[in-house]
Amino acid sequence: MNPVESPASAAKPNLFQNKRTLRLVKERVFFGIIFASTLLALGFLFYLLFSIFHQGWDHLSVDFFTNFPSRFPAKAGFKSAIYGTVWLGGLTLIFSVFFGVGAALYLQEMSPRNRFTSWIEISISTLAGVPSIIYGMLGLGIFVRFLDLGRSVLAGALTLSLLIIPVIIIASREALKSVPDSVRMASYALGASKWQTVRDHVLPSAIPGVATGVILSMARAMGEAAPLILLGALTYVAFIPGSPMDSFTAMPIQIFNWASRPQEAFHDLASTGIIVLLGFLMICNSAAIFIRSRWGKRL
């Protein structure tokens, strides 16, 4: 072939069909669909927030935080529910971090790889998907009845811990998995034991991920009403729990209680309760973000 004749100027068939307009239309349509789905989700969220604030904002006063619940909507407050949730949160945090992070460390760093551990792993991912009300029944059977803890804060916190431990284990294991092996090798090569390696190098590197998992699942636990109601948590509590063995109520239970009353005024109070609960959960989430960014920058 003569090289002079080969350039594209020769009668070379065009094998590409541009179809530019059609491609552009398709892109626009797809963009429209995903934008609409985002708008729809946001729209519902804003509608929900708007109606809650519309109903509940007027009741948001100092009295609402300092009064106990009452038969009279005007006097009813959220105090016992807030204290109950704080008690529950504190105890749940202790139990779930200890057992959740502990189990994650064992499974990810210490355990041998065998059938037993892979069976445990499958069980944990299954447990993470079990509905919370099932945990309520479990808590009622084990903590309230069998261990005879009664309808106490302790029984409630243990039940909520059971609920979130699988999630904490999974999140913590992911965080531990992301710590590069070179760190472990460096530590072992210096004559460190497994425990020293995990304690001083692996776990500190995994803290941001672990903390994120813990705080997000804590937020979930604090929003749960169903398992606590099943346990027999009280809905009318005119005192603050003084010890882990006292009975209690919690924010979601109080909200549920108010929302199921026939009087309109209690529905507004339920909305006020939701505002407080949302604020509480937002603080939790901000703490997660803060810890993650702070720990990452530490060194």
Add this chain to the structure above:
Amino acid sequence: MNSQKFTSPILEARNLNIYYGTKKVVKNLNMKIGKQTVTSLIGPSGCGKSTMLRSFNRMNDFIDSFHYEGEVLFEGSDIYRSKIDVTEFRRRIGMVFQKPNPFSSSIAKNITWGPKINGYVGDLNELVEKSLRRAALWDEVKDKLNDSGLALSGGQQQRLCIARAVAMDPEVILMDEPCSALDPASTLAIEDLIHDLKKEYTIVIVTHNMQQAARVSEYTAFMYNGDLIEYGPTSKLFASPDEKLTRDYIVGRFG
């Protein structure tokens, strides 16, 4: 010529076979490493030289499918069967890895952590300075000992890792391609350092770079496909190898 006649070797492999699963990666290997020598392990990728190096401080133990036959002796005691805990051997046999891997803590803590967990009773500040000086890093970092070790350049990080190994007062330092992730200037600094360190330590170094083996080591072992093909003084091995395979590798006919 497959063996050096050291009368009291510090490390010795006897009839060592190493397997990953069913794959045999080190084949019936016998090798003695003399005290206060620098020994290079060379050979093409996958020849088993890194595996061999890691068997000297049992770092292969972390690979699930690893198993072995034979003996690895450190000063006469079998490190795989001895009653002495493996962490004690690892304290006395330091290691520097291919990729610099300082801990995500301060420069000073990178040095002191190992001695601390192994019950060091001396002055830690002194140890930091001594170790960093020995790794030729002191002058560059003496004003920022509390900065993160990860903020250093790659070459500095690798010298920090050497300082960290030196701080344990080991008898042997194993180096697994310590310069392969570094630029030429940092490589030169590390090689100079090896020259200084060999006065006090036994060094075993795995390298892909034959010029580096020729520059830094007194003895060189050539491995191929899991076999120790030839082991002898570096000058002899590079100038007039006994084996045809060694010669072919050195002149670059394969590998």
